[in-house]
Amino acid sequence: MSFLELQNLESTFVRENGNVTAVRGVDLEVVRCSRHALIGQTGAGKSILGLSILRLLPENARITGKVLFRSGDLLSCTEKELRDIRGKEIIMVFQNPLATLNPVLSIEKQLCEMPMHHEGLNLCEAKARAEQMLELCGLREPQKVMKSHPFEMSGGMLQRVAIAMGIICRPSLLIADEPFKGLDVSLQKQVASILYKVCRELEITLLIITHNLKVAKSLCDFVSVMHRGKIVETANSKNFFSSPCHPYSKSIVNAFKTFSGQLRDYQDHDRD
Ligand SMILES: Nc1ncnc2c1ncn2[C@@H]1O[C@H](COP(=O)(O)OP(=O)(O)OP(=O)(O)O)[C@@H](O)[C@H]1O
Ligand SMILES: [Mg+2]
Incomplete structure (x- = not known):
């Protein structure tokens, strides 16, 4: 069995004025320790797919199919079992990241809570773990960061703290939904390289939802394309960018190549 396998996953919002099916019969396999990008146009259903894996949708949502993770189906386990996962x-x-972090609590309080709750660490052990994870996420002076509150930090620092918080219990799967949004290009690069490093060092499998094809290409082993609620193509990253199959994939890869080429042209033009 795969590390994570979605079988015929369907997510529908039940509404008085008509149901909306955001994810339509998705089959997807994610290989252990791989970095897998989920791309596709806005409204394609990427975020709803990510949230469906953990059953994090609002009450009016109905999720059917299977989410096979390790030895069980996450859609049929109890709320308590799911909370532990x-x-x-x-x-x-x-x-x-501001939506993930509590604005009134120090970073230390927020980071230490998870390993104390999930792994039974004492405060001292939890602090040591938190510092280690902040350092791994490229934050120098982790002790100083621990004493800070979210409002005292820049966007780039906050995203690193959010990643540190995500990995503090050394999860086996990290689902990142557009972690680069709102960051400037150099910060996007830094966050991408942190994700790469963290996933390698801690053997974390990454499912990353992104519009950033450059990151998908350089960071990920596999790419899946979502279009109107369905996965229309999954391929290894190299093959995907050299020879996409589905018409929609072809259109985005062509647009990406043309855009990158144009950027180079503009830069060449600037240098002339
Ligand atoms: N609570 C909801 N009730 C009804 N429809 C919803 C709800 N949340 C999302 N949708 C619909 O589900 C579809 C998929 O949304 P989703 O947020 O997954 O798109 P996305 O691929 O993540 O887009 P983006 O790239 O813009 O983030 C959209 O058509 C959206 O309008
Ligand atoms: Mg989204």
Whole structure:
């Protein structure tokens, strides 16, 4: 069995004025310790797919199919079993770290809570773990960071703290939904390289939802394309960018190549 396998996953919002099916019969396999990008146009269902894996949708949502993780189906386990998996085994990091972090609590309080709760560490052990993870995420002076509050930090620092918080219990799967959104290009690069390093060192499998094809290409082993609620193509990253199969994949890869080429042209033009 794969590390994570979605079988015929379907997520529908039940509404009085008509149901909306955001994910339509998705089959997807994610290989252990791989970095897997999920790309596709806005509204394609990427975030809803990520949230469906952990059953994090609002009450009016109906999720059917199977989410096979390790030896069980996450869609049929109890709320208690799922709570143990969330935060410890599978973590989701969102595009807006401020939404993940509590504005009135120090970083130390927020980081230490998870390993104390999930792994029974005492405060001293939890602090040591938190510092180690902040350092791994490229934050120098982790002790100083621990004493800070979210409002005292820049966007780039916040995203690193959010990643540190995500990995503090050493999950086996990290689902990151647009972790680069709102960051400038150099910070996007830094966050991408942190994700790469963290996933390698801690043997974490990464499912990353992104519009950033450059990151998908350089960071990920596999790419899946979502279009109108369905996965229309999954391929290894190299093959995907050299010879995409589905018409929609072809259009985005062509647009990506043309855009990158144009950027180079503009830069060449600037240098002339
Ligand atoms: N609570 C909800 N009730 C009804 N429909 C919803 C709800 N949340 C999302 N949708 C719909 O589900 C579809 C998929 O949304 P989703 O947020 O997964 O898109 P996405 O691929 O993540 O887009 P983006 O790249 O812009 O983040 C959209 O058509 C959206 O309008
Ligand atoms: Mg989204």
